[in-house]
Amino acid sequence: MTSLLIRGRVLSFLREPVAADDLDACRYEEDGAVFVRRGKIVAVGDFATVSAIAGDVPLADHRPHLILPGFIDAHAHFPQMQVIASYGAELLDWLNNYTFPEETRFSDAQHGRRIARLFFDELVRHGTTTVAAYCSVHKASAEAFFAESHARNMLNIAGKVMMDRNAPDGLTDTPQSGYDDSKALIGEWHGKGRQLYAITPRFAITSTPDQMEMAQALAAEHPDCHIQTHLSENHAEIRWTEELYPQAKDYTDVYAQYGLLGRKSLLGHCIHLSDREADAMSESGAVAVFCPTSNLFLGSGLFDYQRYRRRPNPLTVAAATDVGGGTNYSMLRTMDEGYKVIALQGEKLNPLASFWQITRGNAEALSIADRAGTLDEGTDADIIVLDARATPGMRLRMETVSALSEELFLLQTLGDDRAVREVYIAGAAAKSTLSAA
Ligand code: GUN
Numbered sequence: 001m002t003s004l005l006i007r008g009r010v011l012s013f014l015r016e017p018v019a020a021d022d023l024d025a026c027r028y029e030e031d032g033a034v035f036v037r038r039g040k041i042v043a044v045g046d047f048a049t050v051s052a053i054a055g056d057v058p059l060a061d062h063r064p065h066l067i068l069p070g071f072i073d074a075h076a077h078f079p080q081m082q083v084i085a086s087y088g089a090e091l092l093d094w095l096n097n098y099t100f101p102e103e104t105r106f107s108d109a110q111h112g113r114r115i116a117r118l119f120f121d122e123l124v125r126h127g128t129t130t131v132a133a134y135c136s137v138h139k140a141s142a143e144a145f146f147a148e149s150h151a152r153n154m155l156n157i158a159g160k161v162m163m164d165r166n167a168p169d170g171l172t173d174t175p176q177s178g179y180d181d182s183k184a185l186i187g188e189w190h191g192k193g194r195q196l197y198a199i200t201p202r203f204a205i206t207s208t209p210d211q212m213e214m215a216q217a218l219a220a221e222h223p224d225c226h227i228q229t230h231l232s233e234n235h236a237e238i239r240w241t242e243e244l245y246p247q248a249k250d251y252t253d254v255y256a257q258y259g260l261l262g263r264k265s266l267l268g269h270c271i272h273l274s275d276r277e278a279d280a281m282s283e284s285g286a287v288a289v290f291c292p293t294s295n296l297f298l299g300s301g302l303f304d305y306q307r308y309r310r311r312p313n314p315l316t317v318a319a320a321t322d323v324g325g326g327t328n329y330s331m332l333r334t335m336d337e338g339y340k341v342i343a344l345q346g347e348k349l350n351p352l353a354s355f356w357q358i359t360r361g362n363a364e365a366l367s368i369a370d371r372a373g374t375l376d377e378g379t380d381a382d383i384i385v386l387d388a389r390a391t392p393g394m395r396l397r398m399e400t401v402s403a404l405s406e407e408l409f410l411l412q413t414l415g416d417d418r419a420v421r422e423v424y425i426a427g428a429a430a431k432s433t434l435s436a437a
């Protein structure tokens, strides 16, 4: 099916909403429609106008549900599907005891292909249409990820992790092999269909200075690629990093010294940044990625979302699951926990801003808003359908809801994969067809 008219209550964002009643930041049609042709959004607006443009095309009538851009997850680890829900450790022990042993299994390409398939099934079930993902150190894991993503015609960003020290045998590369494998993957996958490559040194602890130089060379040779890594997640991690890189001013400066901070740099966590580090992030345009379920689960700390956004030199922020340090694939569950992290610091995140963050906000942070996250005409038709009455408890609560922002807050607070009725990837229904796939 190359053309489709999707009818429902259509909601997208034009800019970041400043308050729960800032409806000027939204594009909302109570009886709306999105006309999709050959994977792109051709027209969006009120049903009468858009159906006249569409003419005689198949109709997917999702009334009374909400139609939104697909959710974007700015940081997740696909080899950690069997790490999620591992008990009792903070970051460094969690990596050594659970994560590194599990990731060694991805030397087996067949295992990687199986997990990649299940990873995308899970993302789609939860309404996530784009992810920025870490693969394992093994080139084959990235090949499995991209092959599966490409077969599903999804817009995804990923990279083979580069790590050459402080990890077990079987889970390290070398500066040269990490460079060569990354380079080959960029050549094969970056820009193929909807695939994008992220140069991915895991974090400063697991890369030698020689490897950081190789990551720097890759970034200089491929300025259109993303860069992703971890920054300032846990106090023991920060102390060890400062010991390993004594010449750097602080943890953020390690990445700055290797030319790894820029607009396409995605820095996971950024919980314990000093003002100097936050300024350095802001000046470079690098993105601080908020991973609330992970930060709570690993006891890492509270990301100061509102301080970062409101400081004189604001940070660009994205939101993410960080599966499997994170505890849920759902961006609704993620923002519910995010709301609580922000509340613990005496602030609130309004529901419109929350949904902006996981759609347009994340798309802008990932430099893909020209393609995803908005429902704008000409962008890719990655679209989800949300049902705020998906469970008996939600249905009952909806009896007392009158405003759109209340409905969104209910979806965020009580919703999960059950609230996602349908998912369209480049215009094709992807959730209702999952079991048949
Ligand atoms: N820091 C380095 N690697 C990881 C990882 O896999 N998960 C998290 N949460 N932090 C990291």
Ligand code: ZN
Pocket: 075, 076, 077, 230, 268, 322, 325
């Ligand atoms: Zn991570």
